[in-house]
Amino acid sequence: MVTVETKPAVKPKQPMRENGPYWEKFEQFAKIAEDPAWVRVARRAGISHFVELGFPTLQDEDWRFTNVAPIAKLPFKRVLEPARDGVTAQAPGHFTFAGLAGSKLVFVDGHFAPEFSSTAKLPEGVKVTSLAEAIAKEPAPVEKHLFRYARSDASAFTALNTAFFKDGAFIYVPAGQTVPEPIQLLYVSTAKEDGATVHVRNLIVAERSSQVTIVESYVSLSDAAYFTNSVTELVVGDNAVVEHLKLQDESHRAFHIAAVAAHFGRASNVVTHSIALGAKLSRTNIHAHLAGEGLECILNGLYLTRGEQLADHYMIVEHAQPRCASHEYFNGILADKSKGVFHGRILVRPGAQKTDAKQTNKNLLLSDDATANSKPQLEIYANDVTCTHGATIGQLNDESIFYLRARGIGLETARRMLIHAFAGEIIDRVRCTPVREELDKLVWNRLELNEKVTVNK
Amino acid sequence: MTHPILAIQNLSAGVEGRQILKGINLVIRPGEVHAVMGPNGSGKSTLASILAGRDGYNITGGEVIYCGKDLLELASEDRAREGVFLAFQYPVEIPGVNSTYFLKAAYNEIRKHHGQPELDAMEFLTFVKEKMKILNVPEDFLKRPVNHGFSGGEKKRNEIFQMAVLEPKLAILDETDSGLDIDALKIVATGVNRLKRPDNAQLVITHYQRLLNFIVPDYVHVLMDGRIVRTGGKELALELEENGYESILHGAAVPA
Ligand SMILES: Nc1ncnc2c1ncn2[C@@H]1O[C@H](COP(=O)(O)OP(=O)(O)O)[C@@H](O)[C@H]1O
Numbered sequence: 001m002v003t004v005e006t007k008p009a010v011k012p013k014q015p016m017r018e019n020g021p022y023w024e025k026f027e028q029f030a031k032i033a034e035d036p037a038w039v040r041v042a043r044r045a046g047i048s049h050f051v052e053l054g055f056p057t058l059q060d061e062d063w064r065f066t067n068v069a070p071i072a073k074l075p076f077k078r079v080l081e082p083a084r085d086g087v088t089a090q091a092p093g094h095f096t097f098a099g100l101a102g103s104k105l106v107f108v109d110g111h112f113a114p115e116f117s118s119t120a121k122l123p124e125g126v127k128v129t130s131l132a133e134a135i136a137k138e139p140a141p142v143e144k145h146l147f148r149y150a151r152s153d154a155s156a157f158t159a160l161n162t163a164f165f166k167d168g169a170f171i172y173v174p175a176g177q178t179v180p181e182p183i184q185l186l187y188v189s190t191a192k193e194d195g196a197t198v199h200v201r202n203l204i205v206a207e208r209s210s211q212v213t214i215v216e217s218y219v220s221l222s223d224a225a226y227f228t229n230s231v232t233e234l235v236v237g238d239n240a241v242v243e244h245l246k247l248q249d250e251s252h253r254a255f256h257i258a259a260v261a262a263h264f265g266r267a268s269n270v271v272t273h274s275i276a277l278g279a280k281l282s283r284t285n286i287h288a289h290l291a292g293e294g295l296e297c298i299l300n301g302l303y304l305t306r307g308e309q310l311a312d313h314y315m316i317v318e319h320a321q322p323r324c325a326s327h328e329y330f331n332g333i334l335a336d337k338s339k340g341v342f343h344g345r346i347l348v349r350p351g352a353q354k355t356d357a358k359q360t361n362k363n364l365l366l367s368d369d370a371t372a373n374s375k376p377q378l379e380i381y382a383n384d385v386t387c388t389h390g391a392t393i394g395q396l397n398d399e400s401i402f403y404l405r406a407r408g409i410g411l412e413t414a415r416r417m418l419i420h421a422f423a424g425e426i427i428d429r430v431r432c433t434p435v436r437e438e439l440d441k442l443v444w445n446r447l448e449l450n451e452k453v454t455v456n457k
Numbered sequence: 458m459t460h461p462i463l464a465i466q467n468l469s470a471g472v473e474g475r476q477i478l479k480g481i482n483l484v485i486r487p488g489e490v491h492a493v494m495g496p497n498g499s500g501k502s503t504l505a506s507i508l509a510g511r512d513g514y515n516i517t518g519g520e521v522i523y524c525g526k527d528l529l530e531l532a533s534e535d536r537a538r539e540g541v542f543l544a545f546q547y548p549v550e551i552p553g554v555n556s557t558y559f560l561k562a563a564y565n566e567i568r569k570h571h572g573q574p575e576l577d578a579m580e581f582l583t584f585v586k587e588k589m590k591i592l593n594v595p596e597d598f599l600k601r602p603v604n605h606g607f608s609g610g611e612k613k614r615n616e617i618f619q620m621a622v623l624e625p626k627l628a629i630l631d632e633t634d635s636g637l638d639i640d641a642l643k644i645v646a647t648g649v650n651r652l653k654r655p656d657n658a659q660l661v662i663t664h665y666q667r668l669l670n671f672i673v674p675d676y677v678h679v680l681m682d683g684r685i686v687r688t689g690g691k692e693l694a695l696e697l698e699e700n701g702y703e704s705i706l707h708g709a710a711v712p713a
């Protein structure tokens with residue numbers, strides 16, 4: 001099935017919402033949380049917004065292809081205590097990017113695990129720490145940014161996260177500093193019961209003219225139907241150079257909802273990657289706010305689904321200033337009865353002249369039962385702009401397969417080569433070499449897991 | 458007489474609702490170079506494609522014996538492993554597949570098929586660099602994705618380069634000359650001539666006589682409307698050049 005459409009979203013009347021036990025849980029939680037007043041205020045606003053918004057339904061234009069009812073129906077069990085017994089000291093070493101040099105923060109079921117974490121020697125003033133710890137000990141730089149970019153009033157999941165988050169990473173790179181090695185954030189789920197819910201909250205601040213690479217990986221040692229709801233606020237100062245990669249490799253019964261709320265300063269250069277491999281249902285909302293003049297960003301993504309998985313990316317690229325370039329590249333490889341959703345909204349604000357916004361979404365269907373939905377949405381309020389978008393949904397190219405076979409390469413190998421090449425287009429954009437190499441290996445291994453893919457004879 | 462490399466007997470084939478080849482007969486023996494000439498649309502590429510095993514054609518009659526085997530029974534990769542090579546008229550660009558990786562995979566598949574040990578990356582590179590020198594192929598051919606961003610001429614040269622690496626028993630060149638300037642044509646022809654051995658054969662498909670100044674055929678076949686209407690020596694190509702295909706149709710003798 002194929003849908004490609006261009007039309008502005010219309011916000012429907014709010015239907016009756018399912019709020020479940022959240023308000024009550026919040027009241028219990030608020031009693032025990034030891035937060036400073038500014039956090040408490042935000043949490044309270046979060047729960048009110050959540051109660052108001054409720055979980056989205058298929059009637060919401062922005063959630064038309066992704067049904068989150070199974071998440072709403074989960075018995076909500078916020079993980080209060082980490083179950084450390086499931087994680088040995090070696091466990092984090094088994095996950096992708098384990099071989100990366102540099103600092104690493106590990107979170108087990110949303111709780112910071114210092115025993116698995118290590119911080120390399122970092123340049124003067126660079127902080128790589130638990131967010132909860134930063135709020136408790138050194139709140140000033142956190143308070144300046146936290147809650148400002150990911151807004152609770154616009155998303156029920158962000159609202160829920162704000163109300164309930166326990167911890168996450170805080171990364172701060174002062175002006176002019178370069179962190180030479182990638183910083184790795186590893187979120188391990190060990191959930192033993194269905195409905196176990198973890199709200200991860202991250203804040204990454206790269207000040208003016210700084211440089212840093214951050215890798216966020218969400219992985220699992222569990223096969224429960226748990227729920228990860230993460231929010232990352234990424235603040236990039238003027239002239240800063242930042243690479244951010246988010247890997248979603250949750251268990252195949254898990255639900256994963258994530259928001260990356262990014263704010264880019266003048267003349268900055270940012271690459272973000274969103275790689276979705278796991279989860280039964282995943283949705284990544286990326287809102288890039290191009291807030292300074294003359295910046296360049298690449299928003300890159302790859303989703304691999306099989307079985308009955310669904311991977312959804314919802315992009316908002318907001319050009320608020322002149323002379324900025326944004327380029328979105330998202331490729332999906334969909335096997336079996338799985339589904340890929342891409343919604344790419346490009347918003348060009350009045351005055352954002354000379355905007356150069358490009359969007360490409362390509363989907364490779366490996367089976368007749370796989371589905372791709374691709375929906376570009378352009379809203380342009382400036383007159384001197386270049387905006388292009390293109391979506392393709394198709395199967396492997398028969399001519400290419402024949403060419404490879406005519407050289408002696410077997411049909412199955414030929415197909416795998418082409419599939420890998422399709423993923424490679426995205427992986428090749430990862431600038432940090434060790435990250436790219438590990439990711440390439442991981443994706444290659446995942447593609448090998450696909451059953452013999454349909455062959456049109 | 459030696460055993461033929463290729464024996465096509467009364468081959469008829471087409472696509473859904475349309476007959477393209479209407480009874481082709483052609484025997485190629487070791488050491489021979491055959492040229493097939495014919496106007497656009499006469500079925501030259503169809504013949505080449507069927508020999509290489511492209512899907513989508515209905516074989517409605519006849520047979521093709523390659524080195525004693527029923528060629529049409531083999532999957533296209535097995536034909537390649539057995540030594541059939543098609544230099545494509547329109548080589549495909551395959552972005553994302555590295556040329557070295559691709560060529561090494563192809564080469565090793567062929568070796569495996571013959572029970573020979575595979576070459577590792579280093580051994581293969583040494584071997585392939587030698588071939589590049591002989592054919593005057595630029596180094597970056599190997600670094601780029603297969604045919605990706607190549608000019609028309611570069612693609613053709615890449616086909617011959619692959620042929621040099623894979624050392625086929627039967628090379629089928631489908632209009633390898635088209636789109637080449639005279640210098641590129643000479644390079645390609647020199648490459649092809651170097652690969653000629655007493656135990657292999659070449660089937661050179663072309664539209665113009667030009668290429669045959671450089672690759673001298675033992676036999677020239679004229680294909681028109683799905684039939685070989687005349688067969689002769691290399692002088693037939695010159696005759697065609699002078700008088701055109703029409704003269705062949707009108708009045709010329711059809712071989713028995
Ligand atoms: N797959 C196909 N479907 C329909 N028609 C085809 C197909 N392949 C070839 N033909 C037709 O068969 C005829 C011979 O084509 P081709 O073999 O490419 O000729 P040549 O290579 O001699 O120019 C042409 O009329 C062409 O349009």
Ligand SMILES: [Mg+2]
Pocket residue numbers: 501502503546631632
């Ligand atoms: Mg042709």
